Amino acid sequence: MRDEQGGPVLSVRDLRVAFRTPRGLARVVNGLSYDVEPGRTLAIVGESGSGKSVGALALLGLLPGDVARISGSAVFDGYELIGRDEEEMRAVRGAGVGMVFQDPATSLNPVLTVGRQLVEALRAHASMPKDVARARAEELLAEVGIPDPRSRLEAYPHQLSGGMRQRVMIAIALAGQPRVLIADEATTALDVTVQAQILDLLMRLQKEHSTGVIWITHDLGVVAGIADHVLVMYAGRCVEEGSVDALFERPVHPYTRGLLGATPVVDDPRPARERDLLVTMPGLPPDPVELPEGCAFYPRCPVRADVRCRTEEPPLASVAGDPGHRAATFYTPEGV
Template sequence: MGEPLLEIRDLRVTFRTRTGPVTAVDGLSVTVEPGQVLGIVGESGSGKSVSMLSLLKLIRDPNVRVTGTALFDGRDLLTRTDRELRAIRGRDIAMIFQDPMTALTPVYTIGWHIAEQLRAHRPLSRRQARVRAVELLEEVGIADAARRVDDYPHQFSGGMRQRAVIALALACDPRLLIADEPTTALDVTTQAQILDLMRRLRERHGSAIVLITHDIGVVSELADRVLVMYGGRAVEHGPTAEVLRRPRHPYTWGLLGSVPRVTGPRPRRLAAIPGTSVSPYDLPEGCAFAPRCAYRLPVCDDKPRLTGAAGHEDACWLPLEGRSDLRQETR
């Protein structure tokens, strides 16, 4: 394979607070190849969104500190100036934000948002940009797009706003699309349309996609590789089929155990992960999942490294040869 499109090395995102530094992302390293779809899963607060927002310097908090490297096309995003990043955001790297209610400026029309981005990165007239905006709204399933293009965000429902945000992200056919919960607030039919749009973006332009989601079903359908995060750290990473069929980390077991089965015997109740998600204010020195793990060992007081063979890695001290038996106990 050639050079990766995006290569993140030892990314750390820390916030300065009155009680001391709080680590939101702790040493994340991952690569995304051209045309590849990487799914990132984990509970809320695991560092999924913060890690991606920090790459584009979209966290404006003056108390944030971001270290590490994030090479996009061989150049470090974290060392680029704001002017250089403005030329990249929306054109080469686009992001579908998690909350469609706040992602659009209320005093401008939906069409203005899309046309403004198109004209910022492409030599289009106002008329050409408007025509393309209508086409994009039609592609994401907005009925009567030629009329609705002049509506304001408050005239759209939550699901329609989500689709408008997706149209905005796809406008310039980005080389890398970061999709943060892109199917939130959408019905099943529209979800299928959006996933199909992202597939077409990948097929037509070779675009890579980083898909942040809680929906294991979406990951299994779209992603080539999956990264499981917990407590700001990567706990498992590998090919999607391998991770979903033969998960290695107890946290991944818990995530998969919470998904209802459509085949096989019906369980009396879904498996649950005991306790609550680890707080970034009190991140343990060792394994972040250890306080909730039923298989905790004394060595878990030391921080495990992400290791493994054949591209399937995990950060767990449990002996690999006995994990499949232990997982049966969680089902």
């Protein structure tokens, strides 16, 4: 980690989220801890149902309070977020922590112009006269690379392409000058050339504002390109974390290794018929209502190296000789 003044802007410790369901308690996030440093990007990687999005929504108080049980701690800038009421959270969201979600088509209000939505976001965080807010909205659109920003203020979301809508979402997220930005599958719905534009934009803005970014995704390629630190989630737990290099070059956990092996690459020069089959992990992630005893990955694990795997939950432990790299497995791969 680079030496920034002061350390992390957001510290999450032992975050747990469970939902009451008719079938029983669904334990979706089971003890998650991480730090977000200013100007750095933490990538949280996982497949559907791994708890990666729920963990972020919990921080922001965006889960339905009547069914979600949240415990643990999340300290943002010295301020505990867990257990706050709606009004207190509203002050944090946007101004402290901004969000960009996957689908810009559904996160924007279809019947309001882009300008109106931006002005609302701006005035929610700071009292300013309408015309000042409007000028600032125009600046924000220009900052996120929207051509002809003044006339775009009058546009409705459906008049914009997917990439442009996602730029507007980013502009809205930046309106409150957040110190932490949570991007939840923010480029998943976009084409790769548009994704490249948005990634470029976000990395530039992050550098300019020294924003701490939590990038939630299933796409290991994107992670390799933008993350400083990576956390891999499975069944609501962190199974491995480390610097982006440690994770991709020296993965330890069988799940991480499986994910990397399952990802096709462009730059293997062999023709398709001479390539190896992709690595597959049989089966599915466990049901959060009936988490298995022992390691949650045990039922799908190709290694099962230790007698304890079935009965004991492997703790998240440091990988020998690799500072900052931790994995929750009893297995030590060869050559590591």
